[in-house]
Amino acid sequence: MKRDADIVIVGGGSAGCVMAARLSADPQVSVLLLEAGGAGRNPLIHIPAALPELLGNRFADWDYATAPQPGLGGRSLRWPRGRALGGSSAINAMCYARGDLSDYDDWGHGWSGAEALHLFKASECHSDGVSQWHGEDGPLHVTRPxxxxxxxxxxxxxxxxxxxxxxxxxxxxxxxxxxxFDTTTHRGLRCSAARAFLTPPVRARPNLTIRTGAQVEKVLFDGTRAAGLQLADGTVTARREVILCAGAVNSPQILMLSGVGPADHLRGHGLSVVLDQPEIGANLQDHxxxxxxxxxxxxxxxxxxxxxxxxxxxxxxxxxxxxxxxxxxxxxxxxxxxxxxxxxxxxxxxxxxxxxxxxxxxxxxxxxxxxxxxxxxxxxPRSRGTIRLASADPRAKPVIDPGYLxxxxxxxxxxxxxxxxxxxxxxxxxxxxxxxxxxxxxxxxxxxxxxxxxxxxAESIYHPVGTAAIGRVTDGEGRVTGLDGLRVVDASLMPTIVGGNTNAPVIMMAERIARRMTAGA
Ligand SMILES: Cc1cc2nc3c(=O)[nH]c(=O)nc-3n(C[C@H](O)[C@H](O)[C@H](O)COP(=O)(O)OP(=O)(O)OC[C@H]3O[C@@H](n4cnc5c(N)ncnc54)[C@H](O)[C@@H]3O)c2cc1C
CATH class of the missing domain: 3.30.410.40 (Cholesterol Oxidase; domain 2)
Structure with a gap:
């Protein structure tokens, strides 16, 4: 079993599939992708109308729930999150939307709507072909039904x-x-990030290894440098970088389990502190x-x-x-x-x-x-919430408090x-x-x-973002400020939520960061 690589990616969801495909395009770079869930072969994932059958299903869903919400009469809301290759794009409703381009101008730190549009087009293969607003050469199939x-x-x-x-x-x-709605489907099948980006030729690359059923417990540090990862069955070494793509719930959870987060909270769970960073797990936003x-x-x-x-x-x-x-x-x-x-x-x-x-x-x-x-x-929304640890046990579900209303x-x-x-x-x-x-x-x-x-x-439409945000926790490239060799690339990065469904924006964000890494930025 492969236990080292130049780059180790945690989580094979919307962002993780993009990062694995784009970074392994360079044959000189070895990439290891670790996904806690399975390979995502269940037919229910692929038939679009089977969507309701996926929610709460153990083969595809982490099946989270929020803490009781005072703003919603004390109700806890169900919070599905994808748990298979493809991540939440393997269980989502396939609605394709990009947000308003001005949303990306508002982020600063080098992000802009003009570049976002360029990247949306580059990653897209639209059923109506190329136009001012759409691309036709990218891996992500978008269909006008x-x-x-x-x-x-x-x-x-x-x-x-x-x-x-x-x-x-x-x-x-x-x-x-x-x-x-345009949909992320192709010829009547769901087009998850795994189907779009981890195509058979990509999976066949000798410098890319994909491990499913591999739940990461924490990042291992050598001083302030991320040197590897702890899994239930041993450790993995990252020669160059660890990239967390575990989503807006699990990326901050892994960071906190690794000693990176609000110091008092970590010490309260008996964890030693690598970096006191109160913004990790904060700034949670949802629709x-x-x-x-x-x-x-x-x-x-x-x-x-x-x-x-x-x-x-x-x-x-x-x-x-x-x-x-x-x-x-x-x-x-x-x-x-x-x-x-x-x-x-x-x-x-x-x-x-x-x-x-x-x-x-x-x-x-x-x-x-x-x-x-x-x-x-x-x-x-202006309300903000938090992801916090319920326990230092990596198998325990985190406490999700979106602070609705x-x-x-x-x-x-x-x-x-x-x-x-x-x-x-x-x-x-x-x-x-x-x-x-x-x-x-x-x-x-x-x-x-x-x-x-x-x-x-009121219910969630399952768009959590912002829990390791650009400008608060990372720089514009997703690098965690104050540490070396550690990035976050997923929905956690959004400083403010975009005005629309979040899958395509997360894919676009990963496209940008992967391009800039490849170009040596
Ligand atoms: C039910 C549902 C419906 C949705 N509908 C839409 C929609 O119609 N349109 C839209 O645009 N957006 C939709 N979304 C939102 C969208 O799918 C997400 O915003 C997007 O997929 C998030 O991408 P991500 O890369 O941040 O995280 P994810 O895609 O969730 O990927 C995270 C990955 O990390 C893995 N992981 C987590 N922890 C670990 C660990 N410790 N070790 C190893 N692996 C780990 C997970 O199993 C998962 O595969 C929906 C989401 C859900 C849940």
């Missing part, structure tokens, strides 16, 4: 009736309006989201109902024959952006539309019922987004299929009604 559920067609019409523009391409600058669900006539949406049996029986044939139809859908088919205040420079609300009752993200089955879901989330200013965009979602679901396009409300049971009217509804029902 050729099939949509009829309920999604109604959502697009309802959006227009409620005054939202129709957006043909959310990668173009003016994103306000509703449209179809909090409120979902409205409307019941519809049998057969008009996806669900577990007798009227849908014929469509369900046909779906596998459509998928096997043409890789199209229901099973090729990522379910979150409709996208939208809006401003909670018309004077804002950019949209601060995002919608996700599903032609299904996505209660508890699909884990509540609602047998015999059909309906549709419209989510609205606050894209630029601890900043009262976060409620306004949530209420505005909820009201807009309600307006869309009440538009005439849904009249022929609407039968009543599923969630909320009673129509909220006043701000206080909305606040109660949000407190009782």
């Amino acid at each position: 050729d099939w949509e559920h009829p309920a999604t067609t109604r959502f697009l019409a309802a959006g227009a009736q409620a005054g939202h523009a129709r957006v043909a391409d959310f990668a173009a600058p003016d994103r306000a309006g509703v449209g179809r 909090l989201d409120i979902c409205l669900m409307m019941r519809t006539r049998g057969g008009s949406a996806i669900g577990y109902a007798p009227g849908l049996i014929p469509a369900a029986l046909r779906a596998p044939f459509d998928w096997l024959r043409r890789r199209s139809g229901l099973l090729a859908s990522n379910l979150a088919e409709g996208n939208g952006f809006a401003r909670s205040d018309p004077n804002l420079p950019k949209p601060d609300i995002q919608f996700h539309f599903l032609p299904a009752l996505g209660e508890n993200h699909g884990s509540t089955r609602n047998w015999g019922r059909t309906g549709v879901s419209l989510h609205a989330c606050n894209l630029y 601890t900043d009262a200013r976060d409620l306004g965009p949530m209420i505005a987004g909820g009201r807009m979602a309600l307006e869309i679901l009440e538009a005439p396009a849904f009249d022929p299929i609407r039968t009543g409300w599923h969630q909320p049971r009673e129509r909220p009217e006043s701000d206080a009604d909305w606040e109660r509804f949000i407190c009782a029902r």
Whole structure:
């Protein structure tokens, strides 16, 4: 078993797959990728519509939950995180979005929207080919779906009736309006970061070793230089660098287990301190989201109902024959952006539309019922939370406290987004299929009604970032300040969360850092 390399990467998720592929392109550099989960071969990972089956499934999900959230009436929220090659891109909803390009200008430290656009295009292979906003030569397949559920067609019409523009391409600058999501799929299959970047020719490189089932416990230091890693079955040596790509929950956890973090917290768990860095695990941000669900006539949406049996029986044939139809859908088919205040420079609300009752993200089955879901989330939350150790045991789940709604200013965009979602679901396009409300049971009217509804029902859309942020913990290249030979490259790096789904932005960030490492920056 290989136990040393020039560069050792921890975590084969969205960022880790990019780093492994790009850095091992130089045959002079040996790269070892360590992934705690499996190889990600389960068919449920690859069939887009099987997404709800992945959540909580031990072969693919770390299955975390938050600490009780006072801002949400003391509820703990479920927090899935991918645990297989591909990481969270192996279990995510495949919605492709880039954030607003100005988000990257705001980060400073050498990052910019113009360079981000260039990198998004470089890593992309878009089904419509090259254009001003898209690339066609990159490894990440992005598809503009050729099939949509009829309920999604109604959502697009309802959006227009409620005054939202129709957006043909959310990668173009003016994103306000509703449209179809592009998806990280290819020929009806999920295109995870593993499928995109760890292709058979890349895996065959003699200078790249990929170990699955290899959970890293901590970084080993020689003074202040990261010299290797501790695993359950022994140690690994990094001759040049250790790169943590374990995600916004596990990268700070590994750093703290290694003695890098807030000194008092580490000593409280009996750990010796290598670097006192209070910002590790701090600055946690996420997209909090409120979902409205409307019941519809049998057969008009996806669900577990007798009227849908014929469509369900046909779906596998459509998928096997043409890789199209229901099973090729990522379910979150409709996208939208809006401003909670018309004077804002950019949209601060995002919608996700599903032609299904996505209660508890699909884990509540609602047998015999059909309906549709419209989510609205606050894209630029001001609340901040923390990741902290529950124990010095590397197998123990960390304490996740996102601090949802601890900043009262976060409620306004949530209420505005909820009201807009309600307006869309009440538009005439849904009249022929609407039968009543599923969630909320009673129509909220006043701000206080909305606040109660949000407190009782808001959920995460699983975009944690910021826990080892550029400018706070690392420099612009992801190098941990105050230590040598140690980088973080994953969602933890984002100093402020981007205005959209986070997978493509994380891939873009890894592309940038890998390029600059290869160029000797
Ligand atoms: C259910 C869900 C739905 C989502 N939907 C979307 C969507 O539709 N569109 C979108 O753009 N974004 C979506 N996201 C978010 C997006 O997928 C993530 O932001 C992105 O994948 C994060 O990439 P990462 O590299 O930071 O971490 P990850 O991709 O999570 O990778 C971390 C990797 O490190 C491994 N690891 C962790 N600890 C260790 C250890 N100790 N030793 C070894 N390996 C370790 C993990 O197993 C994992 O493979 C979703 C996320 C989830 C969970």
